Amino acid sequence: MTSETTARGGxxxxxxxxxxxxxGGGFTATVADRWQAIGGTANGGYLLGVTVRALCRVSPxxxxxxxxxxxxRAGVAGPARIGTELVRAGRRLATVQGGLRQDGxxxxxxxxxxxxxxxxxxxxxxxxxxxxxxxxxxxxDPVAGMGLPExxxxxxVEYRVPEVTGWWRGVPSGEPSAEFWMRFRDGRDADLxxxxxxxxxxxxxxxxxGAAGSLTVELTVHLRARPAPGWLACRVSTRHVIDGxxxxxxxxxxxxxxxxxxxxxxxLLAG
Amino acid sequence: MTSETTARGGxxxxxxxxxxxxxGGGFTATVADRWQAIGGTANGGYLLGVTVRALCRVSPxxxxxxxxxxxxRAGVAGPARIGTELVRAGRRLATVQGGLRQDGxxxxxxxxxxxxxxxxxxxxxxxxxxxxxxxxxxxxDPVAGMGLPExxxxxxVEYRVPEVTGWWRGVPSGEPSAEFWMRFRDGRDADLxxxxxxxxxxxxxxxxxGAAGSLTVELTVHLRARPAPGWLACRVSTRHVIDGxxxxxxxxxxxxxxxxxxxxxxxLLAG
Numbered sequence: 001m002t003s004e005t006t007a008r009g010g011x012x013x014x015x016x017x018x019x020x021x022x023x024g025g026g027f028t029a030t031v032a033d034r035w036q037a038i039g040g041t042a043n044g045g046y047l048l049g050v051t052v053r054a055l056c057r058v059s060p061x062x063x064x065x066x067x068x069x070x071x072x073r074a075g076v077a078g079p080a081r082i083g084t085e086l087v088r089a090g091r092r093l094a095t096v097q098g099g100l101r102q103d104g105x106x107x108x109x110x111x112x113x114x115x116x117x118x119x120x121x122x123x124x125x126x127x128x129x130x131x132x133x134x135x136x137x138x139x140x141d142p143v144a145g146m147g148l149p150e151x152x153x154x155x156x157v158e159y160r161v162p163e164v165t166g167w168w169r170g171v172p173s174g175e176p177s178a179e180f181w182m183r184f185r186d187g188r189d190a191d192l193x194x195x196x197x198x199x200x201x202x203x204x205x206x207x208x209x210g211a212a213g214s215l216t217v218e219l220t221v222h223l224r225a226r227p228a229p230g231w232l233a234c235r236v237s238t239r240h241v242i243d244g245x246x247x248x249x250x251x252x253x254x255x256x257x258x259x260x261x262x263x264x265x266x267x268l269l270a271g
Numbered sequence: 272m273t274s275e276t277t278a279r280g281g282x283x284x285x286x287x288x289x290x291x292x293x294x295g296g297g298f299t300a301t302v303a304d305r306w307q308a309i310g311g312t313a314n315g316g317y318l319l320g321v322t323v324r325a326l327c328r329v330s331p332x333x334x335x336x337x338x339x340x341x342x343x344r345a346g347v348a349g350p351a352r353i354g355t356e357l358v359r360a361g362r363r364l365a366t367v368q369g370g371l372r373q374d375g376x377x378x379x380x381x382x383x384x385x386x387x388x389x390x391x392x393x394x395x396x397x398x399x400x401x402x403x404x405x406x407x408x409x410x411x412d413p414v415a416g417m418g419l420p421e422x423x424x425x426x427x428v429e430y431r432v433p434e435v436t437g438w439w440r441g442v443p444s445g446e447p448s449a450e451f452w453m454r455f456r457d458g459r460d461a462d463l464x465x466x467x468x469x470x471x472x473x474x475x476x477x478x479x480x481g482a483a484g485s486l487t488v489e490l491t492v493h494l495r496a497r498p499a500p501g502w503l504a505c506r507v508s509t510r511h512v513i514d515g516x517x518x519x520x521x522x523x524x525x526x527x528x529x530x531x532x533x534x535x536x537x538x539l540l541a542g
Binding site: 128225 | 336337339341343344358359364366368377380382384388391392393394395396397398399446447480488489491493495496508509510511512513514515516518530533535537539540
């Protein structure tokens with residue numbers, strides 16, 4: 001079993017993150033027009049998903065363990081090229097690098113270390129628990145009826161919240177944190193490349209501070225286990241906004257209560 | 272004012288992280304033998320400090336804002352070369368990359384985005400506070416009398432804890448977290464490159480779980496403000512150990528109570 005999904009016919013994420021070898025360790029891809037952030041540029045997590053799909057092809061080990069991505073320019077719908085480099089291949093860990101370019105200019109640079117979770121050996125100690133959310137079936141879809149454009153990432157990803165409060169109702173709570181369910185809207189289950197997208201697919205926690213948005217400078221994702229099928233319980237929070245710069249912490253727990261991803265980004269308040 | 276320190280005669284960190292231009296964006300350096308982790312290899316934070324000194328020379332903006340480093344191999348005392356690349360130079364942000372090599376093999380790869388904190392504009396909102404520690408003068412030095420080798424990083428960095436407990440006394444507490452003071456032992460005040468070293472210079476939180484040590488795979492440091500002179504209040508914790516892989520979160524607050532660095536690493540239990 002590998003983390004790279006090649007044969008899931010028809011799911012939006014798989015279609016729209018497909019990469020084709022172009023020689024010399026490079027790949028071509030097409031940035032789709034249906035994973036857009038507010039403003040019409042491509043969602044950063046989606047661009048990272050495309051890049052990670054290429055990195056999965058280059059890594060001799062199957063599972064992305066830690067991925068760091070620097071967002072250099074806005075990505076837009078259209079052709080892209082991804083250059084890759086196998087930095088180091090060890091027995092237990094392998095490190096690869098990729099740069100996604102459009103019109104000759106680099107949009108995103110990512111470095112990732114891969115492992116094989118099947119071979120992981122060591123103790124497990126947890127000092128945290130998944131969000132205590134009501135089951136998704138009694139939660140509500142916060143974007144229903146918002147009239148978001150068809151190209152919005154919010155039509156590719158589905159959210160459930162216990163109730164629609166705070167900035168969702170136009171009244172920021174002042175508390176930059178949230179817990180909610182998330183999954184791909186078309187029924188595709190998350191895998192590790194999918195998680196690298198999903199950790200950047202929800203509304204920024206700073207919306208609860210009245211921010212107009214948040215521009216990601218760098219995003220680090222720790223992948224901790226292959227997720228089980230089903231809804232993902234998520235927790236997002238920002239604790240330190242200093243002169244507009246802020247971190248955002250993001251946890252993803254799978255439907256069996258296992259932490260599957262922990263992400264942190266450094267971002268800049270927009271607007 | 273820039274973050275790169277070139278004229279601080281005699282301080283150990285400045286001497287031992289000095290880099291010399293070698294053409295083509297490359298630098299030479301000498302990995303010193305007095306910043307060693309347990310086992311005699313070079314402390315990872317120190318190797319990052321050397322690399323960041325080179326990146327400071329390449330960046331058109333003065334202040335490292337976010338640095339992600341992948342640790343590929345153990346570094347040892349002796350010569351090193353650092354290759355650098357200016358990835359993108361914008362008005363507000365600049366991204367650079369560096370690879371530190373010894374004997375032709377890459378030891379550490381780092382990507383960093385720089386900014387100019389003097390030009391930072393935006394709101395400040397904090398949902399956290401510095402550790403509530405007794406003043407350093409009434410705390411104790413946990414490594415005093417331990418007989419650590421002269422080359423140990425613990426002779427370059429000074430620590431103060433409220434009391435010597437837990438694994439320091441040979442009885443791991445089971446709680447992988449700690450709060451303590453830290454500074455360079457020779458009196459050098461921390462700056463931003465110094466902070467990229469210090470976030471990896473303390474005992475891993477997992478020592479309180481009985482671990483023999485922790486090997487860093489990747490370390491991301493957010494630099495949030497230039498630190499004021501004096502002792503630094505630090506908070507370290509690990510919340511998720513899964514099959515030996517774990518994160519470590521590290522906060523550094525300066526003597527005026529400002530968060531100056533927030534780091535997270537993905538690491539693997541050793542031993």
